[in-house]
Amino acid sequence: MGKQLNVGLLGMGVVGSGVCQVLSEQRAAIKARTGVEITITRALASPYEDKSAIADKYGFSLTATVEEIFADPEIDVIVELIGKINPAKEFILAALAHKKHVVTANKDLIATHGPELLAAAEKAGVSLYFEASVGGGIPILRTLSTHYLPDTITDIFGIVNGTTNYMLTKMVAEGLTYEEALSEAQEKGFAESDPTNDVDGIDAAYKMVILTKFAFGMTIDLADIDIKGIRGLSIEDIQQAAAFGYDVKLIGAAQKNTAGAVAVSVGPVLVPQSHALASIKSEFNGVFIKSTGIGQSMVYGPGAGSRPTATSVVADLTELAKHRADGIVAPFIQFDAPAHLAAATERVDRYYLSCSSDIDLSETIAEVIDPTVPPQQNSNGSSAYLTKPITQQFVEERFGNSAGIQMMKVMEEF
């Protein structure tokens, strides 16, 4: 008992085949380090593709009937890598009802139905782990659950979408337009043919739902987040931001104000070029944490990809194996707290404002412009300004409906 952990695998796409490979390579090392041998014994056959070659290679059997996996008394844990909400949700609930532990990388599902799934796991006396749902290979969720447990986080923010960071890196470094950068991301496989979830900030917002839970204990949903994407961001804005000393990044942020209320947002932000987040290029992700104990810290790594994400999944399996050998069930999230949300519109930040050549903003914004920063003029006639600290509400009321005006928050220096 406890020396063998048998896995039932649902999903053999990019990440699923990565899990087969990483487990195969690391099985002996994991056994040497934990005493437990982790083996995939059975997998759900794909309705789209013959997976018998991979099943043969890694020595597990296939079944077209998912219930056979749930009912298999030899299987201890289900790894769900199908993605999206249905039927992944039904599969996980069924697995938990059969008292199987579950490991998943499904951020959409955890962000939208996490509390229901965690309650089902608790009721069944098993664990539900999902480290790979945020930041691919980055060790962020377990680190928040352990190292930051005796700390008080005030801000957690960063780059949590690799597709848009790849595009923005190309725009900043090579001067590509938004459309050129998107095409290149699609060619390289970093963006899907329908890039909506990435470029409109939805994917980043799902991850912020999960990070808000781990950092503040608060359960929120997508509707609580002020979401802006990078769709149609102009190369002139990228250039003008650079002239001010900033790189434009898509930043997800959950920030507590002095009254203890948390504002959660996703949107393009001007990051100082000297800030650690500005050094995060291409498809990499990074999560920056401000806390009363540790101060300022960051974890950084690949936000997606077969092997990094698979390694996070296998790290969850390894933790499960250790806990099971010890005869304990260790919950992934350590705490709940009532949601106490602040409207993003109440936050005070400096802003970048730009306008096309047919608009003269200089008088309209005279009262809010930062007099220490000279405006930038682009060769195409557009101009850009940095403001003093003002509320998002003020910016939106004054400029939100004006065509040709771009507004982005400016991140403070350290």
Place this chain on the structure above:
Amino acid sequence: MGKQLNVGLLGMGVVGSGVCQVLSEQRAAIKARTGVEITITRALASPYEDKSAIADKYGFSLTATVEEIFADPEIDVIVELIGKINPAKEFILAALAHKKHVVTANKDLIATHGPELLAAAEKAGVSLYFEASVGGGIPILRTLSTHYLPDTITDIFGIVNGTTNYMLTKMVAEGLTYEEALSEAQEKGFAESDPTNDVDGIDAAYKMVILTKFAFGMTIDLADIDIKGIRGLSIEDIQQAAAFGYDVKLIGAAQKNTAGAVAVSVGPVLVPQSHALASIKSEFNGVFIKSTGIGQSMVYGPGAGSRPTATSVVADLTELAKHRADGIVAPFIQFDAPAHLAAATERVDRYYLSCSSDIDLSETIAEVIDPTVPPQQNSNGSSAYLTKPITQQFVEERFGNSAGIQMMKVMEEF
């Protein structure tokens, strides 16, 4: 049983008083999240200073007799924050012999006597944790023990000494000389009056001993490390490196070659300005990891300081509290492997070579110079070159004994 964890505290200096404060602030949150209340019940009185005010404030008793703490049946864990080797080593061994768990931040001791202490802990059936011994507040050791357990690390390197990083940041950003930067670090409390351990790379080397154990399972000692410091680094070299596009950083590195042998070194390295490690300024630390699964990742944060280091100590206590409530003893390090070391001199890297105005290196190094990078000339007449990849042995044999010649490794781009 398990709902209360009583702490005996040895050492009430900067970090010790931070532990009192962080525990006091976080006690209720830790209890809510783990079910365990952590309380300092007794501390060793300082021979140098009256600590009764702090003992009264945080509600614990003082004793001048350390044996009373070890013999106290109410105390579950000893926190050792005295530092240095003696008497810290004797105290820890005595505590372990009394079957007390131990948490320490003592890098010198762990680096030089870690195996003996870990064996004593194992024999006594208790835990020895020391997250704060590397990187202050950074969650690096526990992360290596969990998230990277099912991964194969090939390189672990980074900035693990805050004092020298503060000095180098001042030299790069403000043009201070080595002496000016050292004076400022001493004024700010980042460097001791005798800065030897920091500027000569000894402190960084201690940390590399510990990181080598966690990354590769190998037990090494200081003599296995090729150690260079930053003493007397010239501002001209800083400027010439910047002109090539690099910041000079003191880098500790443990790197596995294709034959599986690990070379461990500490020394000044030219880091590309676009690399994540170059964005680590002042007293901050960062550890970069290359591995076959996750790929490239980094953790970053404050390398020292009262609250960050104390928070790492309290994170160890919190993990201990959880494990004890579960009735288990979880070792901090997961694996051992035989030491298989490569001489640092066998490593192939690009090099930065500079010489004062009275030396003309151009002919001597014609065969190794990188022809794509024009040499830099400094206003004081010194010149600098980047080489093609060559072995450290070649560099040392050819230039190691030449006065007026500076040699530094160049870190590759990502």
